[in-house]
Amino acid sequence: MKVQDVQKLNNINETASAQAAKLRYGFGTYAAPRVQEDLYSLTSNLVKKNPIESVYEKFLAKYNPNALLEKYMSEDAVNKMLEKAPIVNQILAEKGVQPKACIDNLKNIKNSHVKTTVDVAVALADEMNLSTEDKQIVALGSIFHDFGKIMIPEEVLNKHGKLSASERSIVDTHSQIGYELLKTTGMDSRALAIVRNHHRSASMTNDVLSKIVSVADVYSALTEERPYKAKMSNDDAFTIMKAFVEEGKLDGQIVDALYNHLENNEQAA
Numbered sequence: 001m002k003v004q005d006v007q008k009l010n011n012i013n014e015t016a017s018a019q020a021a022k023l024r025y026g027f028g029t030y031a032a033p034r035v036q037e038d039l040y041s042l043t044s045n046l047v048k049k050n051p052i053e054s055v056y057e058k059f060l061a062k063y064n065p066n067a068l069l070e071k072y073m074s075e076d077a078v079n080k081m082l083e084k085a086p087i088v089n090q091i092l093a094e095k096g097v098q099p100k101a102c103i104d105n106l107k108n109i110k111n112s113h114v115k116t117t118v119d120v121a122v123a124l125a126d127e128m129n130l131s132t133e134d135k136q137i138v139a140l141g142s143i144f145h146d147f148g149k150i151m152i153p154e155e156v157l158n159k160h161g162k163l164s165a166s167e168r169s170i171v172d173t174h175s176q177i178g179y180e181l182l183k184t185t186g187m188d189s190r191a192l193a194i195v196r197n198h199h200r201s202a203s204m205t206n207d208v209l210s211k212i213v214s215v216a217d218v219y220s221a222l223t224e225e226r227p228y229k230a231k232m233s234n235d236d237a238f239t240i241m242k243a244f245v246e247e248g249k250l251d252g253q254i255v256d257a258l259y260n261h262l263e264n265n266e267q268a269a
Contacts, residue, residue, distance in 0.1 A: 072147070079101065081185065088180050096166075106150050120258065122138060122139050124212045137190045141190070146217075150181075151177050152170060152171055175196055176196065179192055201248050202250050202254075215258055
């Protein structure tokens with residue numbers, strides 16, 4: 001749209017609708033070439049999932065989480081994800097790790113850490129009166145929150161003893177790796193956000209669903225036995241979690257909700 005065209009809009013004989021039409025045309029002409037590349041990038045990377053399959057996954061998330069997790073745990077499934085997410089190879093290469101799916105990493109935790117995290121996260125969502133849809137997303141996100149560990153070398157993930165700084169940096173990539181892998185499957189974007197954000201400090205995100213899974217994840221990790229530590233009592237776990245709240249790592253209201261939930265369950269028993 002030329003300057004002269006803008007000036008003509010001051011013509012009192014020009015109807016308002018005609019002026020508006022010219023402005024829309026001028027803006028479109030200006031903006032189109034500037035956003036076309038971004039729009040192409042967004043649409044070309046979009047993975048759509050059959051609605052029926054999405055409903056089925058949410059059903060499994062509630063009633064058979066192991067079956068849902070196993071759907072993506074084969075080497076063939078992971079290799080297909082890797083083909084569509086070359087950034088995972090880049091992330092691992094930067095850490096000096098050869099990309100290789102370690103299926104046993106998830107097999108070893110799906111009936112312990114993953115199960116506890118899912119149970120606690122869903123109980124928290126219920127305690128906080130979240131909608132049915134949000135509860136489904138919490139279940140789905142918590143099932144897959146550690147999926148990226150499938151690419152972490154077993155000797156690092158299950159090391160007996162304290163991790164070195166470089167080993168810790170390798171383990172810390174699992175959130176981003178899990179997100180990048182699962183993004184290729186068309187998984188719900190809110191569940192993907194949980195996978196990506198569950199280790200982010202509460203003070204750094206407004207995503208309540210991720211904060212819920214983060215609290216559940218920490219509680220599960222503290223109260224279960226690991227190769228490098230014994231399991232903690234609830235009292236000791238909450239002492240640490242309250243310290244994390246003060247540091248801005250965990251959401252205080254969600255930690256309190258978990259404490260109240262466990263207290264009520266204990267009294268009911």
